[in-house]
Structure formats: structure tokens, C-alpha cells
Amino acid sequence: MALKIALAGNPNCGKTTLFNDLTGSTQYVGNWPGVTVEKKEGRLIGHRDVIIQDLPGIYSLSPYTLEEVVSRNYLVNEKPDVILNIVDGTNIERNLYLTTQLVEIGIPVVIAFNMMDLVRKSGDQIDTKKLGKELGCETIEISALHSDNTKKAAELAIEQATKKKGELPHVFTGSVEHAIAHIEESIETLVPAEQLRWYAVKLFERDSKATEQLKLSADTKAHIEQHIADCEKEMDDDAESIITNQRYTCIQKLVADTVSKKHTSEQMTTSDKIDRIVTNRILALPIFAVIMWAVYFISVTTLGSWLTDWTNDVLFGTWITNGATAGLTALGASDAVISLLVDGIIGGVGTVLGFVPQMILLFLCLSILEDSGYMARVAFIMDRIFRRFGLSGKSFIPMLVGTGCGVPAIMASRTIENEKDRRMTILLSTFLPCGAKMEIVAMMTMVCFPGSMFVAPAMYFLGLGIVVFSGIALKKTKYFSGDPAPFVMELPAYHIPTVKGVLIHVWERAKAFMIKAGTIIFTMCIVIWFLMHFGPTGFLPDDIDASFLRYIGEGLSWIFKPLGFGTWQGAVASVSAEVAKEQATATLGMLAHAASDDETDVAAAINTMFGGSKLIGMSFLLFNIFDAPCMVAIATAFREQASRKWGWITFGYQMMVGYCLSLCVYQIGAWVSGSFTFGTVVAIALILAACYFVFRPNPYAKKRTEYRREAERA
């Protein structure tokens, strides 16, 4: 069986750099089951039988965050052979806090002190050998960035895997150690000997997850509770805090004995100097605006859209399409086969691949921002605004990118650590009209309000409004309010990102997108192509009016009746907008049988198709802008939510918003022009319901005020 090394450490400790260095291109990136936390695995270069499991970056093994729970479960239940704990030498106290917890799990631990080059450069000294001895672990000094000693660290871990675990450090003292020893006694027979300390400490902390797992008898529970209560009384603190306090006290003592700092903390580091400007009260916002503009400019408007347009129009639209058509014709393929391969498959898959260059550029920018440490500052600067809508300061970037394209926007939500914030961002970022949706806006403006300059800005504001009010309303639902997620975030020191790190990051994202979107879209393309080009009478190359799609449109048209465009054409156009938003304009043109390709002719024909009604045109526009995004974006959302349930919630919520908005506008508009119907009543009811969900007091908001009250009382 393969030997398993688990990589554990704080966020920003250089764990990813080390992982990349040790595994190279053998990485496999997935998700931990059912959660959006990324799971990375790879084989150690030069050792095919050694698997390296990268755990999420964590500060502790508490039961409160997903990353921590995932890591605990892996370490306790799957029992890797050895833990390689990376400790940032420049931030040693907080990093060792996790170490004191890791050594209790009963797996041999090797501590790799990282960034030792920086430590030495600053003139500080760390006696790593002595630290290791005190903690009962082997240690090694490395620099992951420069590949210094990284191989040796892995080899040391392999060597330790087969050895017996060293002695546990003496972290707890006095009555705490006494109580833990008593708990150990009472659960001795229930857990493996090497995990005894872990479970005893967790029980002492009244850790809900560990308590559940052990299924203790009521007697034992009462017995343990008595010990905890006695100890709490003596120490005048709650059990969880007693443990944390003692861990840090122990670390402080260790550090005092083994670390000698040359500089005092008063002196400014380079990182401090950068921060003095970058998060300066006056300069922070302008600098932020410039950086965001640069990201948008590079990845969405200029370079990104040139590359995407080139891929779509030239590479797939002309070269490959023409080449394939010519080749297939020469081979004597039938029209139906040529159409399937060229229009259906190449056209469809080409649309997906067209997103790839844009995505690569965006992730290039994002990984640079993230690896350099600026992303944490983005959250710091924008937190005030976004947390009101249940979003994170980091949601700014997905929202911004969303105005260009929803697909990279959803992917960009990966930078948000908190799962609730991330789910909410994925749910909302596609409400901002993307570039393709603006084509529908342009077309429908011509149809309804020729020459108007206000429709497009109005759509942006409406999108923003939907994001804000959805955020407020959703934050009051049970899932999103839950326990208030504390925003206690490290602002890591700035680093110059490495080329290798950035490229690996970009490649992982692009690959994940291509695999998921590629497979789903490929299937969908064939289905849509078939429905569009075949009818009851067989293959119909250019006659949508007699295709299966028309019959489907007729079958679906009742859905759109309350929105005003309950015709098969309206339904077909909306379905084709789901394939790709810009597709809707082409389909509308085809359905309306315009006299010529001239824009005014097409607009006039569409106007006639909607019965000359501006209201119906507007309703159609609103529905197709604010319902679920195109299927590539939907597929991406499903992937990023990492749960089928959440994928459907996202899709369902977006469809509901688009539908209700369009219904309200159409029905209220009809009422204004004098027809009060049942639909009007529904529209009013919907508006009232929406107001209720936005403005009702938060039924789950007790927690925060309780803290305050308690603090005031004290």
C-alpha cells in the first residue's frame, strides 16, 4: 500500500508552494465530499508509492469551520502515515499553535520550518532542534520557494512514518492536565491508545463533533462533565478558552527559550511599508480602483475579449468550421452529418473553448493578486460594504468580472474562504448583465425604444439592485444567517508570487472548467442541434418553423403567458438564450422572418412578432437578462457549488427572480394601461412578498446582539 503524507499548516505558510515543489505535475485537484473545500493530492516526485495529501490551510482543529472539520476528519479517521507540518518561521507563535494540536492526534509529525532564508536574513535565530525535542517531533529547516531542503523534508517524513511516535509535549498544567488525565482514564477502552490524548482534550473542550462520535454512556458523560466543571470553576474560564490559553502559554515559553529576535517589533518590515501606502486611509480606494480596473481591462475588455473573439470568430468560426466543412464535403458526408459536426459540435464546443483564453488571463491576474497578498487587502477594504448583503469583501471581484462574463465570475468566487459567502457570491454574481446579455439589451432597445440611451444603464442598476436586495433577503434565511461567520482575517506579509505557483494555479482552474463545461456542453449542443434541425418530416436545415424546437416551444409557451410573450417564438427565443445569451438575438431574427439582415428591418420584424407592444418587448428583455445565465455559466455554477442541491438552488433562485420580475413588470404595466386581471393580483402579491423578505427583521439575528448585551453587562 502507498505511504500517505498529510501536509498541514496555516494559510499563507507556503504549504502550496511546498506541495507544488514535491508533486510537480502529478497533482489531482477535486473537492472534499459535499463541500466546496478543495482537495489536492499528488505523488511525491521520484517516489511513485508515496501519496501527498494537501490539507486545507487552517489555524486550528476547532469544530467551527469547514476546512478544519475536513482536516480533522481526515487525520483522525483516515489516519495518514505521517503529518508534515509546515511552520512559517517568520510567524512562529501562531503557527506552532496548530502544531500543539497536531501532535495529539497520534500520528508521527515532522515539522518543516519554512521561510528560513527570510528568518536568517532578518538576523533572527530559531533553535529548531530544541523546539522539535520539546514538541516530540523531528524538525527540518526549509525554504519552499527556493526548493531548499524540500526533498529532504519529504524523505524525513517517510523515514518517520515507520517509526514510533515521540513523546507528547507537556502542554497542559495543573488542574487542567489532571482533568484531562481523568477523562483519558474513563474513555481508555473506547478509543485507540494513540488517539487517547486527542479525544480527551476534545471532550474537555466539549467538542460537539468528537462527543457525537464516541457515543458515551450517560454515566461517563456525567462523570466527565463533573471534571470539566470543577476545572472551569477553579480557572474561572470556559473549558475551550482554558485549553487555548494553555496552548499559547506553553508556546510562549518554548519560543522564549528557542527564538532570539534581532529586531524589535517596532521596526517596519518591507510589508509594513507597502501596506502603509496600499491600505492608507486616503490612497487605499484609488489604488484599489486602479488595480481592479487593470484586472478588468486585461482579462475582460481588451486582451481577453480579443482572444475570445478570435477563438470564436476566427479559429472556430472560420478556420475550423470551413476546414471541417470542406473536408467533410470532400469525403461525401451528407448535409445532416456536416451540420451536426460543424454547427452542433464544433460551434457549441467552440463557444465553451472561447471562454478559455479569457479565463486564463483572469486567473493569471487573480493568482498574482492572491499569491502576493493583495487579495486579503481587497477583503479588508471592501468588507464594510459587502457584509451588509451577506457577501465578503472579496465578492467584489466576481461581481466586477460578472459584468464581462459570468463564467469566470463564478470561477473567481474560489478566492472566498467562507463557504456561505462563496455560495452567495456564485448565486448572485451572474445577475449583473454580462457582455452577451448586452447584445439582447441592444437588440430589444432597438425594438422597443429606438435610440434610447437609458436602457443599458438601467439594466446595470437593476442588476445591482437585484444583487443588493437578494443579498439582504437571503441573509435572513436560515442557511445564510446561521452562526455569524466571524471575520477575523490574517493580512499576510506581501510576497512576490512565483511563476511556477501562478501557472499551476491557472492551469488547474482552466482544466477544471474545460472538463466540466466541456462534457455537459458537448451533450447539450448535440441535443439542441438535433431539436433545431430535425422535425417530424426529417432533416430541415433552415426551417426552424417546422422543427421539433417549435413543438417544444408550443409546449412551453404557457409558462410565458403571464409574462406576455406566451407564444412558441417567445419560448424558443428564451430557450436559445439559455444556450448562449447572444444566441437569442439571432434566433429572434430567424423567428421573426425579417425582410433583410438590416438591423432596423430585424427590429421592426421582432416588434411585429411581439404584437407591436413595448411592454411585451420589455418583459421579454427582463426575463432573459435576469433569469439563470447561459448553460455554460449554469454548468460552472453547479461545479463550483460542489453540490447538486446547491446547484439547483442557484438555478431555481435565478429563474424565480427573472420570472417574477418580468411578470410584475408586465402585469403592472397592463394594469396601468387599464386591464386589471388575476395576473395583476399575483404581481401585487409578489411585490409584497419580496418586500417582506427584504425588510422583515432577521429572525436568526439574536446572536450578535447577545454578545453586546453580555459585554455591556460585564
Add this chain to the structure above:
Amino acid sequence: MKTLRDVKVGETAKVMKIHGDGALKRRIMDMGITKGTEITVRKVAPLGDPVEVTVRGYELSVRKDDADILEMS
């Protein structure tokens, strides 16, 4: 009661007591803010919240609402 919210930019204060419970308290303590720890307030974000503090030699960003659970000297 003086909390971390009341500590001015550039000042250093000691944690006297940590109020509250559950995830927030645990998280704050996990990050190294324990009884007796010295905290220096470095700056306030451009929009007035959160604040940046130095604790145990590194920078941490804390919302003012969360800072209220920290009773300072």
C-alpha cells in the same frame, strides 16, 4: 468597559477578558488573542471598518463588532 473598538490607532493595549462564546470567541483565541496578549491597533480601513491590528508579531483584520468582545486595559 473599554473594548478593542475604543483603542486608538497607534495605541497598544492588553486583553483583560474575552466575552462571548462559540465560534467567534474560539476563532479570536485561535488566532492568538488570549488573555494578557498585547494588541496594537495599526489602522482603520478606508471605509471605517474593519481595523487592522498587530498581535503576536503578525497583522490581523478584525471587524469593530467582533472587537467588542475583547475587554482591554
